[in-house]
Every structure is written in structure tokens, then in C-alpha cells.
Amino acid sequence: MKEILREIGKIYRCLDSISNIEFKQFDLAKGQYAYLVRICENPGIIQERIAEMLKVDRTTASRAIQKLQQSGFISKESSPENKKVLLLFPTKKGQEVYEILLEEENYTNKVALQNISVKDQKTLLSLLENMRACLEPDWTLVKKGGQRQYLKKFNKK
Template sequence: MKEILREIGMIARALDSISNIEFKEFDLTKGQYLYLVRICENPGIIQEKVAEMIKVDRTTAARAIKKLEIQGFIEKKNDDNNKKIKKLYPTDKGENVYPFLKKEGEYTDKVALSGFSLEETETIFHLLQKVRKNIEIDWEFVKKGNKRGY
């Protein structure tokens, strides 16, 4: 069997490394940009949903979100109906960085998919979605304290 997940892992680590270097000028490191992009694209989102979108545990998300808040990229606001719920919003600082992050993402997609036909791009997108959905099942299972049977 081909080592597909190793390839995906290498791609992810290379892109993360590039982003950490390029986003240093904004003082965004260690994947913080992922959170900021999701919050900018979904103003009013709650922390648990961000964690779910990025596929990290709640503690990891809480640390990254707290740092973004301290740095002034995002702010938490109480929900109008339930004061226990904190909604996340980008600040002006976050909104100002977002176009650069979006542009970088579009450029990276273009580079990663250069030489692919439109049909191949659609195929790889759908296949990777299928892989993600398969993995999500185990992710949810293990997150709840269960062990996978190898």
C-alpha cells in the first residue's frame, strides 16, 4: 500500500513551516493563522466549533485563541441569550491581516495544484474529503477516550 498519509503529513508540515516563517512579520506563529482565518470567515463562531473545524482538541484551541486575543487579533463577546457562551470576532487588527492570509492560501493552492487539470483538481478534492471523513470517525472515537483496534 502506498504511504499516502506520510505524503499528506509532509505536505502539511512543509506548508506549516512556510506559513510560520511568512506570518512572523504579523507575529502569528504555530498555526495561529488557521484560527484567525476561521474566525474572520465565521464571525461570532464559538471556540468549540473552531477546534472542530481545525481538528484539534479544545485545550489546544483555547491556548491559541487566548494568544490571539492577547495579541489583539480577536475578541470574545458574550452571547446575547446565554452569558456562558463566548463568541469570537476578529478585531480591526485581525481583519487587516486576513486579506494577506487569504491571498497566501490562494497562492499556495495554485502552487500545489499547478499542472493539474480542472478535472484532476476536483478529483483530488473529493478524494481528500473522503479521506478526512474516514479519519474523522476515528478522531471522534478516540477523542471520547476510546482506543482503536489495530
């Protein structure tokens, strides 16, 4: 049922588009809100962990984090154990916008799930977590330069 992943994609694009428009007033560029939320929820997190959480490559994470720092939403501090490791923390400005992002998340959850019973919401979450777990090995493989199985038959020619 290829329609399932297509519907998930439509939901993602719909929410991403809304967020990018609404969050522009807070000087958050495309997708930066997701990084800010993770940093606010995990003060002292390192860039590599955020990339893993959001399923993006390090370069993408680095650009977004750099822009957040330049805009005054986050700060970077050297780890006391290893000065080469940079820890990310929200600034006061970042924390204030985070509160708005939480309100948006709560509102969006309420709207999106309004016609789905709590039981079905739990089932849906479980199914989505299962789908993600099935896809993560492919994500890791491709991220490390590997090739997924379906491509191998085309590359033999």
C-alpha cells in the same frame, strides 16, 4: 499504500513551516493563522466549533485563541442568549491580517495545483474528503478516550 498519508504529511509540514516563517512578521505564532482564518470567515463562532473544524482538542484551541486575543487579533463577546457562551470576532487588526492570509492561500493553491488539471483537482478533493470522512469516527473515538481497533490486540496481554 502508506506512501499516500506520508505524502499528505510532508505537504502539511511544508506548508505549515512556510506559514509559520512568513506569518511571524505579523506576530502570528505557530498555527494561529488557521484559527484567525476560521474566526474571520465565521464571525461570532464559538471556540468548540473552531476546535471541531480544525480537528484539535479544546485545550489546544483555547491556548491559540487566548494568544490571538492577547495579540489583538480577535475579541470575545458574551452571547446575547447565554452570557456564559463567548463568541469570537476578528478585530480590525485581525481582519487586516486575514486579507494577507487569503492572498497567501490563493498563491499557495496556485503553486501547489499548477500541474494538476481542474478535473483532477476535483477528483483529488473528492478523494481527500472521502479519506477525512473515513478517519473522523476514529478521531471522535480517540478524542473521547476510546481506543482504535488495532490497539486492542496489544492490550489483551
